Amino acid sequence: MTTTTSPSPESDGCEATIPIDVRAVRCGPRLIQNEVTKEIPVHLLFRDEPQPAPVPVRSAVVGSRRGTGEQPRPGRGRRAPAPARPVPEMDPDLVEHPAPVLPGAAGVLAGACGAAGCVLTSWWAGGLPDIAAEALRLPASAGTGLGGAQWAAYAGAGALALFGFGGLARGRTGRAWVLGLFGRYRGTVRRTGLLWLNPLMPRRRIDVRLRHWRSEPMPAAAAGGVALRVVVLVVWRVRDTARATLGIDDHERYLRGCVEAALARVPVDPPGGAREATGTADTLTRLVTREVAPVGLEVFSVQPVRVEYAPEVAAAMHRRSVAALDAQHRASMLTSVVDSVEDTVTRLTTRGLVDLDDYERKLLVRDLTVAFCAGGREPGP
Structure with missing residues (x-):
């Protein structure tokens, strides 16, 4: 048995005696046969371990109560702002833009060309009266009759005339046309005067004035x-x-x-x-x-x-308003009476007309107050 001295952590550097069996240390069975087991110095077993880093402690704050002296809790008592009401959103593609439009002269010209084509086709087929042909200074027609070519010419000229005259529109100040085609928005016309619009597009007139x-x-x-x-x-x-x-x-x-x-x-x-x-x-x-x-x-x-x-509170609020006006009138009348009494007593005393003691002064004030109040009251029926 051997004793070894080593510093103890509880003794602050003082030596402590620890009994150690040297034979048990040296002659004990080896845990690892292939390696050489070395002895560990005893003083390393009592080495001071490093202290962990101090954790910052935040001061706890409790809720405030009246009369206790406690500090208020941060954020307590503040009312969270109400979330903003979302604004309804529309289709981002649904925004006003100009619609395709032509001057009215283009529609008139197309319609006139279509009408002229119909007249020429009638002359070609021989269906135009002689009087109309002479008025238009057309030569005598061969009178070929209505065939496939004539019907095709009639269809083309008639379609041109319908498109030309059917698309004419008059734009007014303060009014607009909203055009659509096959259920889709195609544009807005805000121009004024004679215009030509596509007759296949449905139109909706809308007032844009104030x-x-x-x-x-x-x-x-x-x-x-x-x-x-x-x-x-x-x-x-x-x-x-x-x-x-x-x-x-x-x-x-x-x-x-x-x-x-x-x-x-x-x-x-x-x-x-x-x-x-x-x-x-x-x-x-x-x-x-x-x-x-x-x-x-x-x-x-x-x-x-x-x-x-509102009708359910109108009568009660009317009585309340009348009572408030009456109270205001009484207060203003009392103020004027008090001012008049004070002015009268002051003038009488200042000019030396009367010499009054406190009792007589009180009587005079009372009599003047009653007189002024009775004189200011409206006579009854």
Whole structure:
């Protein structure tokens, strides 16, 4: 048995005596026969291991309570912003673009050529009267009759005349034509004057002028939740004829729905309110403009022109308004009476007309107040 001294971690550098059986270490069975087993110094068994890196500890913050002195929890009490309402999207290919159009003179010329072809074919077949031939200064016809060539000439000349005269249209200021073919949008015509359009394309006339729409009384609410009825005047026009024509059926019905949705989110000033309605009109205009933009409409203003209480609360709010006016009238009358009494007493005392003590002054003030109040009251029937 042999004793060996080595530093102990608990003794901070002090030596400790550890009994070790040297024979057991030297003569013990080898675990690996092919390798030479070396002795491990005893002092390496008690080597200090490196301390792990300190982990930063964040200070815990608890929720605040009144009277406890606790710190508020970060992010607690903040209301998350409501997600923006998605705006409906239309077909990206459905955008207004000019339609193919020719001047009206081209249609007139084509129609005249087709009519002339029909007349010449009739002369060729011998079906043109002699009087008409003499008027047109045509030679005498051979009168070959109606054959395949004559029918083909009739068909070609008639089709040319129909295409020429059938495609004529008159463009007006403030109006537009929306053209389509086989269910697809082909373009918009905003030109004015005599035009020639493809007669095979269906046309839809649309008004692009500035228009006013006055709504019926619609439900709304004040800031305090009082039910109201609001009449709104909307100034609008069609900006994109393709989306406005093919995207919705009825423009005014769509506007009504958008205005009702905006009124449900924006409080309206009650009748006789002291605040100006400019802020409400601006908010309504911004909301409605955002709603109708995807369908090709442009809104310039949404203005409440008449605001009244709903029928179910009209009587109660009328009584409340009368009571408020009565209270205001009484307060103003009392203020004027007090000012008059004060002025009268001050003038009498300043000029030395009366010499009053506190008791007499109180009596005089009371009598003057009663007199002024009785004089200011309107006589009853």
